[in-house]
Amino acid sequence: MTSSPRSxxxxxxxxxxxxxFYAEGVHTVGIDRVIGEAGVAKRSLFYNFSGKDALIGAYLAVWDQRRRDRIARHQEGLDDPVEKLLAVFDSLQEAVLTPGYNGCAFANANAEALPGSVEAEALRTFRGWLATMFLALTTEAGFTDPHDVADRLRLLYDGAVANSQLDKHPDAVRLAKELALMILDTSPREHATGQNPPEPASV
Known part of the structure; x- marks a missing residue:
């Protein structure tokens, strides 16, 4: 994100x-440095935010919306819930290939955060949304145990995020998507919500 002189x-x-915050960490960067980088008077911070915690919360809210928008963009035009599930990994692939990628902003911010902090709340909010989205799609796809399938996919997602950052593994998301496809192909399904059950095989 870039700002114009008249922002x-x-x-x-x-x-x-x-x-x-994203490049160096919310606990490393002091508020005076943010003010200096922004080129605003110190009173502007307290006029717009109550303090550093409020600024961190707003920063993480931007990342939350950014992720949701990117996932929605990759799911746009897809009707099959299984394809929408796989599109989440395509969205993650786009993110990790972005120049300057430095892992999950929420996980990074929570590295030294206390329970109940603004960082912890932001992480809980995004992960709650992600978990709900996975479960809604596995339920819509008609899996016999949608909770189990959703949990497996989230584990793969988390592993790809961590592997891409910690090990700088360029293929982590691709491998995670391949494993996700295996899970989706082999997990028992009944029938998708709102669709007729499959016709019995002829004998």
């Missing part, structure tokens, strides 16, 4: 926080 102070602070 409101709030947006300039968010843009600076986005660059610095």
């Amino acid at each position: 409101p102070a709030r947006q300039r602070l968010l843009d600076a926080a986005d660059r610095l």
Whole structure:
């Protein structure tokens, strides 16, 4: 995200926080550095945010919406819930190939965060949304145990995120998607919600 000279102070602070917090960490970067990078007066911070915690919360909210929008873009035009599930991995592949990728903003922010902190709340909010989305799609796809399938897919997703960052593994997401496809192909299914059950085989 880039800011123009005429950007409101709030947006300039968010843009600076986005660059610095993601690259170096929310606990490493001090608030004075964000203010200096944004090129605003110190009073602008407290006019727009109550303090650093509020700025961190706003920064993570931007990342939350960014991820949801990217996943929605990859799922756009797809009707099959299984294809939508696989599209989540395509969305992640796009993210890890983006220049400057530095892992999961939520996990990074939570590395030294305390329980109940703004960072913990942001992580819980996004992961709750992700879990709900996986479960809704596995249920719609008609899997006999949609909770189990959703849990397996989320584990693969988390592993791909961690592997891409910690080991700089360029193929981590591709491998995770291949394993996800195996799970989706082999897990027992009844029939997709809203569709007729499959016709019995002729004898």
